[in-house]
């Protein structure tokens with residue numbers, strides 16, 4: 001395994017409350033994070049992402065289970081002795097120190113002499129494209145610049161792993177997009193393992209080499225962005241990532257019955273089996289309005305139209321009582337009540353466990 005690889009086994013973290021109740025923030029997590037990769041922990045608020053990050057950093061003691069870094073036990077090592085650094089949403093820079101002092105501080109704490117630290121500070125300011133800012137105080141920098149300094153400080157000590165806890169959440173959308181690109185570049189040029197926490201699925205898809213989707217303290221699915229988007233293994237993942245419709249249909253030998261309409265079973269993704277009523281997920285971009293009916297079309301009526309600039313999203317009531325989403329061309333000018341046919345792409349309906 002490449003340097004900076006993490007192996008997490010049966011990790012549990014239970015928090016108690018003064019009233020005697022408890023919550024399993026991590027309910028037995030198994031996870032392999034490949035060294036040198038950009039790994040994203042994704043999930044809704046309260047699902048345990050931050051708790052996992054804090055266990056890796058040593059800020060939280062697991063109730064049970066193990067964490068190894070490059071084959072060596074990590075969870076029993078004191079936090080300061082771990083080759084792991086963290087960047088938080090609140091940049092946590094020392095306000096009374098200059099940018100250079102902020103970066104230098106971590107280096108000196110980890111045993112660098114001040115004279116050698118100076119060169120490393122310059123190198124780090126270069127890396128995050130902040131040359132010339134060394135003598136400023138954090139209050140004289142924008143939010144994005146402060147975040148760059150926090151990254152420089154965290155990377156200066158050459159960690160094996162950099163943990164990032166929603167580091168972009170405080171930035172406006174434009175700046176956030178810029179920093180996403182910047183973070184990808186930093187990860188590639190340093191080769192350090194980045195473990196990045198977010199609840200933003202679009203951010204996860206655009207940044208992660210691999211993504212672990214969390215649901216209530218457990219991992220629902222691990223995969224590449226494409227696998228997670230195209231082949232969600234359960235309803236929670238399909239619903240949380242992107243837009244999707246859930247359709248209840250009967251799969252029989254003669255094809256797929258949507259209410260009283262029959263369509264060709266080629267619309268089903270691989271692995272779907274004949275056998276009664278099942279739920280499938282269907283992405284809106286795999287459904288298209290067509291002029292005439294064929295073996296893969298459904299009859300539908302437009303219920304709602306959501307204009308989104310580049311495209312519109314139609315919410316359709318199909319004959320047979322199913323609601324599906326369909327992406328459409330804004331210039332078509334369709335509106336509520338319009339009757340139409342929609343064609344479903346081959347292999348686009350994926351069976352989801354509920």
Ligand code: ATP
Pocket residue numbers: 015016023024025043044045046047048049050051052199
């Ligand atoms: P968010 O995106 O909102 O930060 P998260 O996915 O990071 O959410 P965690 O912060 O890991 O979630 O919390 C997981 C669960 O553990 C939540 O139910 C939370 O209330 C609980 N929890 C976290 N820290 C503590 C604590 N110190 N004491 C008690 N319960 C806690």
